[in-house]
Amino acid sequence: MKTVGCIGCGNMGGGVLRGLAARGGCRLLGHDHSRSKVDALGVEWAGSPLELARRAEVILLAVKPYQMEAMLEEIRPALDASKVVLSLAAAFSLDKLRKGTAGICPVVRVMPNLPVIVGRGVFALCFDDPVLSEEQRGELLNMFQSLGRAIVLPEAQFPAFSSLVGCGPAFVFLFMEGLLNAGITMGLKAPAARELIAAMVEGSAKLCLESPESFADLRVKVCSPAGTTIRGVNHLERCAVPGHVTDAVLEALKRDQEMAR
Ligand SMILES: NC(=O)c1ccc[n+]([C@@H]2O[C@H](COP(=O)([O-])OP(=O)(O)OC[C@H]3O[C@@H](n4cnc5c(N)ncnc54)[C@H](OP(=O)(O)O)[C@@H]3O)[C@@H](O)[C@H]2O)c1
Numbered sequence: 001m002k003t004v005g006c007i008g009c010g011n012m013g014g015g016v017l018r019g020l021a022a023r024g025g026c027r028l029l030g031h032d033h034s035r036s037k038v039d040a041l042g043v044e045w046a047g048s049p050l051e052l053a054r055r056a057e058v059i060l061l062a063v064k065p066y067q068m069e070a071m072l073e074e075i076r077p078a079l080d081a082s083k084v085v086l087s088l089a090a091a092f093s094l095d096k097l098r099k100g101t102a103g104i105c106p107v108v109r110v111m112p113n114l115p116v117i118v119g120r121g122v123f124a125l126c127f128d129d130p131v132l133s134e135e136q137r138g139e140l141l142n143m144f145q146s147l148g149r150a151i152v153l154p155e156a157q158f159p160a161f162s163s164l165v166g167c168g169p170a171f172v173f174l175f176m177e178g179l180l181n182a183g184i185t186m187g188l189k190a191p192a193a194r195e196l197i198a199a200m201v202e203g204s205a206k207l208c209l210e211s212p213e214s215f216a217d218l219r220v221k222v223c224s225p226a227g228t229t230i231r232g233v234n235h236l237e238r239c240a241v242p243g244h245v246t247d248a249v250l251e252a253l254k255r256d257q258e259m260a261r
Pocket residue numbers: 007008009010011012013031032033034037049062063064065067071088089090111112113114166167
């Protein structure tokens with residue numbers, strides 16, 4: 001049985017460990033500044049990053065990007081060729097990961113998103129490190145597929161994935177806030193409106209995933225001639241909402257590029 005350890009058990013690291021614990025099939029270790037975060041996940045506590053790196057074969061780093069270099073330095077004495085280091089940090093390149101691990105073991109970049117917390121994450125995995133074996137690629141892809149959806153992407157496409165899928169939940173939540181304000185304005189109670197909006201977004205997303213039709217074709221199905229929906233859609237189009245959404249993602253991309261420098 002493989003031992004998978006995660007350093008940093010906040011939103012992302014905690015979500016990954018919780019999902020892996022639910023799936024079973026591997027021994028799990030966690031380390032965080034706060035022991036209570038690890039205990040709450042029901043995984044084994046490792047007393048330090050170095051101890052975790054010694055005991056785990058798969059080492060996940062889920063600390064903030066600016067903490068990554070120091071963390072790699074701290075765990076380096078425990079690395080050997082049989083281990084693999086995965087980084088979930090945004091805009092932390094494979095090159096920096098290789099430098100940080102001194103090329104001792106294979107490295108993988110993973111880009112998660114927030115719904116990992118509820119087992120519905122969408123992940124990109126970068127397998128560009130040639131040292132990574134076919135067996136390791138297969139095992140890691142399976143592991144992340146069990147936490148939601150996972151695809152393999154070349155590192156060159158990580159900024160796009162990160163700006164769209166990593167940042168995306170925040171853009172969706174902002175849209176949902178607008179819907180919530182409308183619901184309350186029309187007299188619905190906030191908790192009821194919140195639940196209805198979330199269920200509506202979940203159902204719409206499920207329909208998109210299960211239908212081969214384009215987003216535009218699905219939208220037209222809701223817009224009856226001379227009906228209510230088309231009035232709202234016309235307003236959003238007049239305000240250039242789709243263009244602004246595109247620009248929001250491209251702004252996130254610019255920041256990703258700044259951070260990567
Ligand atoms: N949040 C997102 O939607 C998202 C999306 C894509 C990628 N990411 C990436 O995922 C990574 C983690 O983000 P997050 O949102 O999960 O952050 P988070 O909730 O702040 O979790 C990070 C955890 O790591 C702990 N930590 C930091 N340095 C440590 C150290 N030296 N030893 C032990 N524990 C340490 C932090 O403890 P303290 O708080 O006490 O420092 C915190 O509990 C980041 O690199 C981010 O770029 C996040």
